[in-house]
Amino acid sequence: MLKVSDDIPLIGHVAFGIIDRGTNLLQLRPSSLCPLSCIFCSVDAGPKSRFRRTEFIVDLDYMLEYVKIIAEYKAVKDLQIHIDAAGDPLTYPRIVDLIFCLSELKNIKVISLETHGALLNYKLLDEMDEAGLSRLNLSIDTLDPQLAKYLSGSKWFDLPKVLEFAEYIAENLKMDLLIAPVWIPGVNDEDMPRIIKFAKKIGAGKKWPPLGIQKYEVHRYGRKPKGVKPMTWYKFYQTLKKWEKAYNVKLVLNPRDFGIYKVKPLPLIFKKGQKISAKVIGWGWHKNEWLGVAKDRIVAIIGAKGEPPVGSKVKVEIVRNKNNIYVGVLG
Ligand code: SF4
CATH class of the missing domain: 2.40.50 (OB fold (Dihydrolipoamide Acetyltransferase, E2P))
Incomplete structure (x- = not known):
């Protein structure tokens, strides 16, 4: 485990720190840890990781200093922070403090966080809500508890609890809920329409779209479920369009749906081949x-x-x- 603080830059690595893709949204990666070992994980996270050697935890104050500097550089009044990870950001011990401190920065207007929900509990949800989390992107890949255990590579994974938390967020909290399943062809096809109906039923997407279906893709260090071939982007979008009509819900998403637009990127320091x-x-x-x-x-x-x-x-x-x-x- 490497505690990332002074002397280790927070720009440059995909597993920790800050990623700027040239918009008004910054991705914050405070921790690379994950309690699950999803069989489709694109970043080979969790206890069953085969390729990892080091995990990272970033010092809170150090992260905030960086955010302030980049926010000043970006010079927009509606900066968004998306807390994601090459793992699960809820493993970050100071996640509530991080959300709160970000919410105190004047030009940050949206703070979202992405998780599979294994570490959620009601107290943490209430605290993150109070701290100023705007939206939780909750990855629910199936409504079948047994399949959820298989997909998460974790026999202890308690999907019914995560579904309860989803309902609790939609009914009781200020934060919005976006359900973000990973669609793995041939494995959870039948779950996609069920998840769409579930998201609609519980009232996800009060301010932003309720669903963000993600396409399974093969990554160099990612885990690959046996016999699964990624579908084409064409088929993926055609099916989403069909479901949009069938369920009267927005599924084909665009950065503009989330208020994301291009803003000058941080300058590239090194060229390829240099x-x-x-x-x-x-x-x-x-x-x-x-x-x-x-x-x-x-x-x-x-x-x-x-x-x-x-x-x-x-x-x-x-x-x-x-x-x-x-x-x-x-x-
Ligand atoms: S997909 Fe997400 S929750 Fe699952 S092992 Fe990978 S990082 Fe963890």
């Missing part, structure tokens, strides 16, 4: 990965063999730089 000198600070997220720091950015140095030479400078060639997320190889 050779840089990075200071090695330790093991990286995955096996065979070191963490490097250069020019106030964190760089994942992949394909690195052996112990990281902590404190030394190494030559790195940048192979990925999209959205200020830097991946490099020794070279």
Whole structure:
């Protein structure tokens, strides 16, 4: 476990810190931990992780300092914060404090959080509501408790409890609820219409769309359920359109539905192919990965063999730089 604080930049890595995709929304990733081990997890999180070497927890004050600096740079009056994770953000020990402190910053207008709900309880929901959480994006992938255990890779996962929490949010709290199932073709097809009806029945989506159905995709380090092939984007959207008509609900979503628009991105520091000198600070997220720091950015140095030479400078060639997320190889 790496506690991320001073000296470790919060921009540059996909597993922790802050991701700016050039809009008025910032993704905050305060923790990479997760109690579940979903069989479709795109980031190989949880106890059954096969590729991870390090988990990350970001210091609260340090994260807030970064948010303030980026908010000033963005210079918009309606900044949004989406607390997600390469894990479950509810593993962050100070999640309520984080929400509260963000809500106190004057240009932040929306704070949303994404979870599968395994760590929810009524007290935490009430506290997050009071702290200023605007919306909970709750991933409910099935209404069948047994299938939920299978999908979450966790026999202890209590779907009926999560469904109760969903109803509680929609009925009693100020925050909005968006139900965000991952649709895995051939596995939970029949659940999608059921989940749509459930979201409508309980009154999800008071301010924003009630549902955000996510398409299962294969990722390099992600877990792949046996025999599942991702559907095409065409088929995915055609089916959503069909269900929109059948259930009279918005399913094909656009950033504008959430008030998200383009705003100047943070400047890219390194180009693809550029050779840089990075200071090695330790093991990286995955096996065979070191963490490097250069020019106030964190760089994942992949394909690195052996112990990281902590404190030394190494030559790195940048192979990925999209959205200020830097991946490099020794070279
Ligand atoms: S899909 Fe989400 S909840 Fe499931 S293991 Fe991955 S990070 Fe955790």
